[in-house]
Amino acid sequence: MFEALISGLVAGWGVAVPLGAIGVMLVDLGMRAGFRSAAPAAAAVATADLLYAAVAAAAGSAAASVLEPHEHAMKLIAAAVLAAVALLGLRAARARRGDPPAIPPAHRLYGRFLGLTAINPTTVVYFVALIAGLPAVASAPASAKAVFVVAVGVASLSWQLTLAGSGAALHHRLPEHARLYTALAGNALVLGLAVRMALSA
Numbered sequence: 001m002f003e004a005l006i007s008g009l010v011a012g013w014g015v016a017v018p019l020g021a022i023g024v025m026l027v028d029l030g031m032r033a034g035f036r037s038a039a040p041a042a043a044a045v046a047t048a049d050l051l052y053a054a055v056a057a058a059a060g061s062a063a064a065s066v067l068e069p070h071e072h073a074m075k076l077i078a079a080a081v082l083a084a085v086a087l088l089g090l091r092a093a094r095a096r097r098g099d100p101p102a103i104p105p106a107h108r109l110y111g112r113f114l115g116l117t118a119i120n121p122t123t124v125v126y127f128v129a130l131i132a133g134l135p136a137v138a139s140a141p142a143s144a145k146a147v148f149v150v151a152v153g154v155a156s157l158s159w160q161l162t163l164a165g166s167g168a169a170l171h172h173r174l175p176e177h178a179r180l181y182t183a184l185a186g187n188a189l190v191l192g193l194a195v196r197m198a199l200s201a
Helices: 002-016 021-033 035-059 061-096 106-118 123-132 142-168 176-200
Strands: none
Touching (some): 002 035, 021 035, 021 061, 021 142, 035 123, 061 106
């Protein structure tokens, strides 16, 4: 059980820590709206990681073999969705200028970030490969695998909340025009990451 716990924590941080488009969006949301609004989005990202870890633990290599032939298409779809989100974000940031940001309610933020994170199902391949490389988890009983999955979710949540909190720390310290510039820069970065994802597909 202890080994499954440690493996799950390491796996969760391993998939969460590299800063990608979702991480940039979390920091930006924290800067614009504060921690209270960014926390549900952080929880949504961690939920997606937990669900993919559960799929990998339950279905194993079968899930990877189903997804692998469609990796190219999934990357293109993910890139297109991220590009659309970035362009909408850029338009909204420019439109509001000096106006206070319109932040959706918590349940909509949760659904939006859950959907955005879920469009990257190659994450399940990461967890499948990881489980395959950890014999103690691969051959473990269901209870140990459950511990692994929960640990992934906890580790991912801790990092996503850190990103949201780091953005929120600047929320009241930055003037409105500075928050506008960071929103523009953040969405431009997401757009760049989308282009990079499309080119690597």
